[in-house]
Amino acid sequence: KNEVEQSPQNLTAQEGEFITINCSYSVGISALHWLQQHPGGGIVSLFMLSSGKKKHGRLIATINIQEKHSSLHITASHPRDSAVYICAPPSGNTPLVFGKGTRLSVIA
Amino acid sequence: KAGVTQTPRYLIKTRGQQVTLSCSPISGHRSVSWYQQTPGQGLQFLFEYFSETQRNKGNFPGRFSGRQFSNSRSEMNVSTLELGDSALYLCASSDPGRGTEAFFGQGTRLTVV
Numbered sequence: 001k002n003e004v005e006q007s008p009q010n011l012t013a014q015e016g017e018f019i020t021i022n023c024s025y026s027v028g029i030s031a032l033h034w035l036q037q038h039p040g041g042g043i044v045s046l047f048m049l050s051s052g053k054k055k056h057g058r059l060i061a062t063i064n065i066q067e068k069h070s071s072l073h074i075t076a077s078h079p080r081d082s083a084v085y086i087c088a089p090p091s092g093n094t095p096l097v098f099g100k101g102t103r104l105s106v107i108a
Numbered sequence: 109k110a111g112v113t114q115t116p117r118y119l120i121k122t123r124g125q126q127v128t129l130s131c132s133p134i135s136g137h138r139s140v141s142w143y144q145q146t147p148g149q150g151l152q153f154l155f156e157y158f159s160e161t162q163r164n165k166g167n168f169p170g171r172f173s174g175r176q177f178s179n180s181r182s183e184m185n186v187s188t189l190e191l192g193d194s195a196l197y198l199c200a201s202s203d204p205g206r207g208t209e210a211f212f213g214q215g216t217r218l219t220v221v
Contacts, residue, residue, distance in 0.1 A: 033210065041145075041196050043212035086151060095141070095200075095210060096164065098151040 003027075006087055006099035013106050019074040021102045023087035026068065033088040033095050034061050034072050046072070048090070077106045110135065112201050112213035120219045126187040129216045133180050133201030139163075140182040141210065142174060145196040154197075157182050158204070186218075194220045 003026040013019050023032070031050035037043045047054050047061040049070070054061050058077075063070040074081055085102045088095035113132040121127050133140050141164075142154040153166040157176035174184040180201070186193055196217050200210040 035212075041198075041215045041217070043198060043200075043215075045200075045209045045211060048209040088151075090210075095143075095151075096153045096166070098153075100150050 004087060004089065004097050004099040006085075006102050008102060009100065010103045011105070013077050013104070015078055015106055015108050017077050017106075019077050019081075019104065019106075021072045021085050021087075021104070023070045023072070023099055024068060025087075025089050025097075027089070028065070028068065029089040030065070031090060032063055032070050033090055034070070035086040035088060035095070037084045037086060037101070039083075043086075046085075074104075077104075079106045079108050082106050112199060112211050114197075114199055114213035114216050116216060117214065118217050118219075120221060121189050122221055123189055123191060125189050126185060127189060127218060128183050128185045129197055129199075129218075131182045131184075131199035131201075131213060133182070133199075134211055137201035137203045137211070138180055139202045139204050140176055140180065141200045141202075142182070142184050143198045143200070144168075145198060145215075146192075146194070151198075154184065189220045191220050194218060 005024045007022045033048050034046040049063050058075045060073040082105050087099045115130045139158045141156040145151045156164040160176045171187045176182040196215045198215045200212045202210045
């Protein structure tokens with residue numbers, strides 16, 4: 001059974017700060033999803049990555065398959081980044097197990 | 109290109125009733141997955157359908173079932189509803205053949221009273 005641990009669980013940051021959210025998992029996988037959920041429930045898939053690093057705007061995701069660890073970074077954070085961020089190792093393209101999520105609040 | 113559409117958005121049911129939720133995937137996506145999200149348990153995987161066949165199944169009781177039609181639209185059914193079934197139910201579609209990521213719908217918020 002794949003256990004997924006995210007840290008921190010809650011994070012409050014000032015606008016403009018650099019933010020890092022970490023995800024560790026126990027079973028070897030080939031890829032991992034990072035998801036963003038805003039209040040109201042809608043979920044957006046930010047990244048699915050299998051190696052190295054991916055960048056989209058101010059968001060950067062890295063993964064180390066051997067160390068079973070991934071990080072999500074947000075540069076120049078903004079209040080609109082406030083959301084819950086969830087990591088999920090998938091089976092194929094399907095997330096099967098989820099981290100509990102990191103609740104991020106960015107204060108202006 | 110239309111996104112993943114879930115209907116209804118909100119639903120209130122009474123204990124013991126049954127409910128059917130619908131998910132229309134992105135055009136061309138053949139895989140549909142269902143998830144339950146509750147405050148206590150977070151997001152949990154229910155099942156995945158691909159080409160009308162259930163391909164993966166999470167750890168939920170038999171009261172939770174689903175199906176997929178030839179046009180890839182999917183339904184999930186919960187019978188004999190319990191208070192604990194109150195949750196946000198999300199579906200996501202993807203096209204594994206193209207290696208695309210999963211795209212989520214807005215969810216159906218089910219309240220059981």
